[in-house]
Amino acid sequence: MLSIEGVTKHFGERQVLDDVGFTVGRGRLTGFVGGNGAGKTTTMRIMLGVLDADSGTVAIDGVPIGPADRRRFGYMPEERGLYPKMPVAEQVTYLARLHGVDRRTATTRTTELLERLELGAHATDPVEKLSLGNQQRVQVAAALAHRPEVLVLDEPFSGLDPMAVDTVLGVLRETAADGVPVLFSSHQLDVVERLCDDVVVIAGGRIRAAGPQDELRRNAGPAAWEILVADDVAWLRDEPGVTIRAFDGGYALFEADESVAQTVLQRAVARGGVASFGARVPRLSEVFTEVVR
Amino acid sequence: MSAVQRGILQRSTVDAVRLVTVREIQARLRSKAFVVSAVILLVMVVAGIVVAGIVGKSTANATTPVAVVSGVTLPSSDGLDVTRTSDRAAAEQLVRDGEVDAAIVPDGGQLGFRVVGLDSAPTDVVQALSVSPEVDLLDPGALPPGLVSLVGIAFGVVFFASAVTFGQSIAQSVVEEKSTRVVEILMAAIPARALLAGKVIGNSVMALGQIVAIAVAAAVALAVTGQDNLFTLLGPSALWFVGFFAVGFVLIAALFAASAALVSRQEDVGSVTTPVMMLLMIPYFLIVFAADDPTILGIMSYVPFSAPIGMPVRIFLGTAEWWEPLLSLVVVAASALVVVLLGARVYENALLRTGGRVKLAEAIRG
Numbered sequence: 001m002l003s004i005e006g007v008t009k010h011f012g013e014r015q016v017l018d019d020v021g022f023t024v025g026r027g028r029l030t031g032f033v034g035g036n037g038a039g040k041t042t043t044m045r046i047m048l049g050v051l052d053a054d055s056g057t058v059a060i061d062g063v064p065i066g067p068a069d070r071r072r073f074g075y076m077p078e079e080r081g082l083y084p085k086m087p088v089a090e091q092v093t094y095l096a097r098l099h100g101v102d103r104r105t106a107t108t109r110t111t112e113l114l115e116r117l118e119l120g121a122h123a124t125d126p127v128e129k130l131s132l133g134n135q136q137r138v139q140v141a142a143a144l145a146h147r148p149e150v151l152v153l154d155e156p157f158s159g160l161d162p163m164a165v166d167t168v169l170g171v172l173r174e175t176a177a178d179g180v181p182v183l184f185s186s187h188q189l190d191v192v193e194r195l196c197d198d199v200v201v202i203a204g205g206r207i208r209a210a211g212p213q214d215e216l217r218r219n220a221g222p223a224a225w226e227i228l229v230a231d232d233v234a235w236l237r238d239e240p241g242v243t244i245r246a247f248d249g250g251y252a253l254f255e256a257d258e259s260v261a262q263t264v265l266q267r268a269v270a271r272g273g274v275a276s277f278g279a280r281v282p283r284l285s286e287v288f289t290e291v292v293r
Numbered sequence: 294m295s296a297v298q299r300g301i302l303q304r305s306t307v308d309a310v311r312l313v314t315v316r317e318i319q320a321r322l323r324s325k326a327f328v329v330s331a332v333i334l335l336v337m338v339v340a341g342i343v344v345a346g347i348v349g350k351s352t353a354n355a356t357t358p359v360a361v362v363s364g365v366t367l368p369s370s371d372g373l374d375v376t377r378t379s380d381r382a383a384a385e386q387l388v389r390d391g392e393v394d395a396a397i398v399p400d401g402g403q404l405g406f407r408v409v410g411l412d413s414a415p416t417d418v419v420q421a422l423s424v425s426p427e428v429d430l431l432d433p434g435a436l437p438p439g440l441v442s443l444v445g446i447a448f449g450v451v452f453f454a455s456a457v458t459f460g461q462s463i464a465q466s467v468v469e470e471k472s473t474r475v476v477e478i479l480m481a482a483i484p485a486r487a488l489l490a491g492k493v494i495g496n497s498v499m500a501l502g503q504i505v506a507i508a509v510a511a512a513v514a515l516a517v518t519g520q521d522n523l524f525t526l527l528g529p530s531a532l533w534f535v536g537f538f539a540v541g542f543v544l545i546a547a548l549f550a551a552s553a554a555l556v557s558r559q560e561d562v563g564s565v566t567t568p569v570m571m572l573l574m575i576p577y578f579l580i581v582f583a584a585d586d587p588t589i590l591g592i593m594s595y596v597p598f599s600a601p602i603g604m605p606v607r608i609f610l611g612t613a614e615w616w617e618p619l620l621s622l623v624v625v626a627a628s629a630l631v632v633v634l635l636g637a638r639v640y641e642n643a644l645l646r647t648g649g650r651v652k653l654a655e656a657i658r659g
Contacts, residue, residue: 048481075481081474098482100305
C-alpha cells in the first residue's frame with residue numbers, strides 16, 4: 001500500500017498543498033480527481049520525488065521511501081516527453097535501464113510491452129515519426145517497462161483515441177491485478193467513474209474526500225430513490241417525508257429515508273403498474289460538485 | 294537512510310551516470326553534423342601540417358638551374374643545379390631557351406667569371422655565388438617569433454573550437470530534455486546530479502577524444518612530413534594542453550549545462566549561453582593579439598578559462614618553471630569543482646521550471 005501523509009508544499013508565498021494525505025491500495029485502481037490547479041500534479045511529483053515537499057511523508061506499507069525506492073515507481077507525467085530522435089525500442093529499454101533493470105531483461109520486456117501495446121511494427125522508428133496516439137502508447141510503455149511496484153499516471157487518457165484508451169486501460173487493469181497500487185489523475189469524471197475502485201478528490205490543495213468509489217457515492221447527500229410507474233405519480237407529492245427532486249409523468253426522483261421509501265414502494269405496488277424502483281446512487285460528478293463546494 | 298539503502302543508491306547512481314554518459318556519446322555520434330564537423334577539423338589540422346611541410350621542404354631544397362662554361366671554377370655550387378657547356382654561346386643559348394636561369398661564363402676580372410641573365414639580374418644565382426661574412430648573435434632568440442604566435446593560435450583555435458562545439462552540444466541536449474519534457478521521467482528515475490554528471494562526462498570524453506585524435510594526427514603528420522624537430526619542440530606543451538583541456542572542459546561543460554537549464558526552448562539557447570561564449574572568446578583573442586606579452590601570458594596561464602591555452606604556450610616558450618603547470622592545474626581543477634557544484638545546484642533547481650527564462654539568482658536559491 002502506498003500512502004502519503006501530512007504533505008504540505010509552498011511555491012514561494014503561495015501554499016499549493018495543505019496537509020495532503022490518502023492511500024492507494026494494492027491491486028486497486030485509484031482515481032485522483034480535482035480541477036485545474038487543485039494540486040494533483042504537485043502531489044504526484046512529490047510522490048515521485050521529482051519535487052520535495054515542505055513536510056510530510058510518502059511511504060510503502062508504512063515504511064517511508066527514499067530515492068532508491070522511487071526507482072521502482074512507474075511514472076507518466078502530465079507533460080509527455082520522450083527523445084524525439086531516439087528509436088522507440090531503444091528508448092524504452094534505456095528508460096527501463098535507468099530504473100535499474102539489466103540490459104537483457106530490459107530488452108525482453110520492451111519487446112513484450114511494445115507487442116502488447118500494438119507498437120511492434122514501430123520498434124526501430126524514431127519516436128518523432130509516430131502518430132501522436134502511438135507516441136502516447138510509447139509513453140505508457142516507458143512507465144511500465146521496468147515492471148514498477150507502484151504506478152503513478154498523470155492524466156493518462158488525455159489525448160488518446162478511443163481504441164488506445166481501451167488498450168491502455170487493459171494494461172493498467174493487468175498491472176493492478178498483479179498487486180501494484182495504481183494511481184491516476186483525471187479531470188474526466190466519467191472515465192474515473194467507469195474505471196476506479198477508489199477515488200481521491202482534491203480541491204484548493206486539500207483532500208476533500210477519499211475512499212472506495214461506491215461508498216463515496218452512496219454516502220453523498222441524502223438517500224434518493226427513483227420510481228417508474230405506468231400511470232401518473234402525482235400522488236407522491238402528498239406523501240409525508242418525501243422531497244421530490246424531479247418529476248415527469250410516471251417517473252419521479254425523490255429524497256426520503258429508507259423506511260419512507262419502503263412505504264412509497266408498497267403504495268405504488270398497491271396501485272399497480274410499477275415498472276422499476278431503486279435507490280439512486282449519485283454520479284461521481286455530483287459527489288465531486290458537492291465535496292469541492 | 295540505512296547503510297544498505299545508501300549503498301544501493303550509490304551503486305545505482307553510478308550505473309545511471311554510466312547509462313547517461315553512453316547515451317550522450319551515442320546521440321553525438323548519431324548526429325551527422327557532429328561527425329562531419331569533427332572530420333573537417335581533423336582534416337584541416339593534418340592538411341595544414343602537410344602543406345607547411347611541403348612548402349618548407351621546397352624552399353629549403355630549391356636549386357636554381359645554371360649553365361657553366363667548362364673551365365670556370367665556382368667558389369661553391371650550393372643551391373645551383375649546374376649544367377656544363379663547352380662554350381659561352383652554348384650557355385647563352387640555354388638561357389635564351391629557358392632551360393637555365395643564368396649562364397656563368399669565363400671573365401678576365403677578379404673572380405674569373407661573370408653571370409649572364411636573360412632580362413634581369415638573376416639574384417638567386419648572384420646570392421649563391423656571393424661570399425657573406427660569418428655572423429655571431431650575442432642574444433639569440435630561442436624560437437622564431439612567427440612560430441610562437443602560430444603555436445599559440447593553434448592551441449587557441451583547437452581549444453575554442455572544441456569547447457564551443459561540445460559546450461553547445463551539452464547546452465542543446467539539456468534544453469532538448471526540457472523542451473520535450475522527457476526530463477521529468479528522467480528525474481523520477483535518477484537524481485538530477487547523475488543526469489548532469491553523465492552529460493558532462495559524456496561530452497568531456499567526446500571533446501577529449503577529439504583533442505587527442507587531433508594531437509595524434511598532428512604528431513603523425515609532423516613525423517611523416519619530416520618535421521620531427523617541430524614535433525619534439527611541441528610534444529611537452531601539447532601533452533600539457535590535453536591535460537589542461539580535460540580539466541578545463543569540465544568547468545566549461547558545467548557552465549553550459551547550468552546556463553541552458555535556465556531556458557526551455559532551443560531558440561533561447563543562444564542568448565542564454567552568450568556570456569559563456571564571451572568568456573571563451575577572451576583568451577582566444579588575447580592569445581592572438583598579446584602572445585608576445587609575458588605579463589598577459591603569465592596571467593592567462595593561471596586564469597581557469599585561459600590556462601589551457603596560456604600555460605602550454607609558456608611551456609613551449611620555456612618560460613614556465615617546472616611547478617607552474619602543476620599549480621595552475623590545481624587552480625583550474627579547484628575552480629572546476631566549485632563551478633560544477635554551483636552548476637549542479639542551478640541545473641537541479643531550474644530543470645522542472647518550464648515556460649519563461651528562470652532567473653539565475655532564483656535557481657541558485659532554489
